[in-house]
Amino acid sequence: MRFLPLNSAQRQGLLGSAMLSLLILAIVGAYYLWGESYQARMLYAVFVNLLVVVGLQVFTGNANITSFSHAAFMGIAAYVAAICVTPIAMKAISLPDAPWGLNAFELSALSAALLALLITGLLGLATGLFMARLTGVGVTIVSIAILVIVHSIFLYRTDIFKGNQALFGIPKIFDLPQITALVIVAIFIARAFRESAVGLKLRASADxxxxxRAMGVDVFKVRLIAWVVGTLFFATAGIAYAFYLGTISARPFYFNFVFLTVSMLILGGLRSVTGAVFGTLMISMGLELVRWLETGPVISGIKFPEVLGLSGLLLGVVIVAVMAFLPRGIMGNREIEDFVKRKR
Incomplete structure (x- = not known):
């Protein structure tokens, strides 16, 4: 079996992916060396967000079309995986009225994850068939409609999704090592997509x-591929979310989460996988600092007042400031390996 040689951009993509992976491993290593036990949950949440933001970069970043439906696909995968993997005895309590025998079977973690990926991917394909034909604000509006429709189903089909109540009893399957591996794989896949022929054509059509089209690019096809690949990233994040917390509800998969992840991508830079990683890490650290300030801490003997809602204000300020002063984000089109080349 012969393998085609990698071109220069693909080799640079592998180098950049390896450098970002080392950064992720360094963060995890620092936690194991000096972190507290409660910080594992925070770091896990950061990595779930990172999976989503990298997935956003695959479509939104390369196509330069803003979409807000990613929380819906993440929620679908989370619920599918959770319902399938939860023990029958526990579902008899948490989902006593579930239709179609959903509370009468139990799958292994691998089977549940694969089924969640399959269902979410098929829904991504079905929605992508018309999303890929839209442009500009049309994609944004329809993506919001998808988000609202899915969230409404989560709320009103309480026999399946429990609405605002929590679906509990999900066994804890993932921990920090598993999510770390998923993040590293996601980074390599996102960079490989960006430097592939499909990614190049998608960025060309965005510009x-x-x-x-005059050069023969099938814009519909490349957008559809990016859309479906992005939904699989969101599905992976949803599965990881459900497999760690042990309980899920519809509330996290809505506008607050959408604005959080979009802010991360905007800050780092839409056109850069490195920007997606940096934006996620920067806003995550910033939010932790803001949440600490919200509690009214004592600094140098001075008691600061509680300021609830400061984190939401921060996200708004980040979006406005970046769009006004850094419309291409911190990284722009650059990747992490570009800094190495510049030094050389």
Missing amino acids: DEVGA
């Missing part, structure tokens, strides 16, 4: 759609 000049008419010119790309």
Whole structure:
């Protein structure tokens, strides 16, 4: 079996992915060396967000089209995996009225995850068939509609999704090592997609759609591929979310989470996988600092007042400031390996 040689961009993509992976491993290593036990949950949440933001970069970043439906796909995968993996005895309590025999079977963790990926991928394909034909604000509006529709189903089909109540009894399957491995794999896949022929054509169509079509680019096809790949990233994040917490509800998969992850991508830079990683880490650290300030801490003997809602204000300020002063984000089109080349 012969393998095609990698071109220069693909080799640089592997280098950049390896450098970002070392950064992720360094963060995890620092936690194991100096972190407290409660910080594992925080770091896990950061990595779940990172999976989503990297998935956002695959479509939104390369196509330069804003979508807000990612929380819906994440929620679908989380619920599918959770319902399938939860023991029958526990579902008899948490889902006593579930239709179609959903509370009468139990799958292994691997089977539940694969089924969640399959269902979410098929839904991504079905929605992508018309999302890929839309442009500009049309994609944004329809993606919001998808988010609202899915969230409404979560709320009103209480016999399946429990609405605002929690679906509990999900066994804890993942921990920090598993989510770390998923993040590293996701980074390599996102960079490979960005430097692939499909990614190059997608970015070309984002810069000049008419010119790309004139050069023979099938814009519908490349957008559809990116859309489906992105939904699989969101599904992976949803599965990881459900397999760690042991309980899920519809509330996290809505606008607050959408704005959080979009802010991370905007800050880092839409067109860069490195930007997606940096933006996620920076806002995550910033939010932890803000949440600490919200509690009214004592600093140098001075008691500061409680300021609830400061984290939401921070996200709004980040979006406005970045769009006003850094419209391409911190990284722009650059990747982490570009700094190494510049030093050389």
